[in-house]
Amino acid sequence: MSGNWLCIETTGDLLGVALLGADGALLADVEQEAPRLHSARLVPAIAEALRLAGLSQAAVGQIAVDRGPGSYTGIRIGLAAAEAMGQGLGIPVFGVPGLWASAASRSLEGLYAPALDARREDAFCALYEVRRKGLPEERIGPGMRPMREFLEECRSFGRPVEVMGDAVRRHEEIVRGFAFARIGPSQMGAARLGLFAMRAREEALDDALSTAALYLRPPATAPRRLDG
């Protein structure tokens, strides 16, 4: 795979766009706190990242996009935009499982629990073990759970766990109530998506890189007739 990576993160409050060289070097990074404005802000953020890197659209060789979990609307905005650019430029698009990519962005061996705010008591969360080689291994699969229940489950491993992602901000008091839990970064950045995609492809884990949205929850089904 040649050419630069465009990385798109729209699943949380933070909108992130990063450009990586084919070797993984960070060329540009744009982050904006833009809750509920991703649809309006995403293309301008991509334009800004290209401008910062001094690149044109044609210099993008592939796209990595967070395919969830997170805000349902946010997931769709990112995937729709990534697929449209892929179609427009004739380049491949890789959907990246966001929680797994967060764990993979940590280099020290150990247990990592990426967790995203899912409103009220809940978080989209999973537990991974980062080892010396390869991508992190799943210990608790991705799901939506009450944050406290999830941490109870993490405790059973009897080892320190770094909790990261925006649920750390939202549920900080709960996390601090568990002695084994360390507070990690609350924002993970878009560059991790491209770096994860590169590693997954090296390890021939292309199945993980589908562009199917990872909602982790069935839709709520209250009908509302609008048009026809």
Added chain:
Amino acid sequence: MNDLLCLGIETSCDETAAAVLRQDGRLLGSVVASQIDLHEAFGGVVPEVAARRHLERIGPVVRETLAQGGVRSEDVGLVAVTRGPGLAGALMVGLSWAKAFAFARQLPLVGVNHVVAHAHAAYLEAEPRYPDLALVASGGHTDLLLLAGPTGVQVLGRSRDDAAGEAFDKVARSLGLGYPGGPAIESLARTGDPDRARLPRVGLFQGSLDFSFSGLKTAAQSLRRQGAAPEDIAAAFQAAVFDQLWERASLAQRQTGCRRLIFAGGVSANGYLRQRFADALRREGLSLLVPPLGHTTDNAAMIARLGLTMYEAGQRSPWDMGAEPVIHPFKP
């Protein structure tokens, strides 16, 4: 040079649609992926279900549309997309897709109003004669519009409660018919007698051309409980809907002096209503213009049609254009 190709994208409700329209008016491709099967069980559109399906369909629908017209991505010269009104989550799928595609190919982008586009569907096969009077009736809207020019639109009247198509759906459900209700009521009404089941007429609101269908719907539902025959209720309901639409439309015609009426939106597919409008207009020496077959309900050809018209009038949309689930006041 009339060979500019406009790619239109529509995802405002429960149809994922794309179309390619050439500037000379030739429709090269048009695909509508309906979600009706998906929402039938709920008796209406479920926003989150709709938005998820839009994302799954949008890429394949665009590729199929391009293939239909023998068009490559790099041949597209303009992108038009519905920005509202509609379901927020559904709109954002099409909007994000359209903006990113246009940006990738460095193409001009035009965001269009879905309701105005319904009226412009009539221009897929007929020339505009501004000012044109248009009645757009669908499951989401009942709007009487004055199309003053390529971009100038005036709302003369709109529904104060249910949309006409929504009333059809609700009455159909109370008669034990399926969803969507329009075709079911039309076919049942053929065997009914509208005079055997009287329904109230809704007078004009003082100084306004607004509509109201909620009282009519409730009256039809209570006739059912009183034991009136479903076919008679269906026939009476359609007749009452027509009377209300016609009263406002003909008053608007007299006020504006327009020589024809555009009847568009999903409800305009109803053969009974079309016939009544055609007859009533003919008696006044006026004419009826309806969109071509298959372009009354949601589609992207109408989005491309209005997008091209706005583009020719010099309109462009910025990259930070957002979705507008409720557009008020009206923008074209």
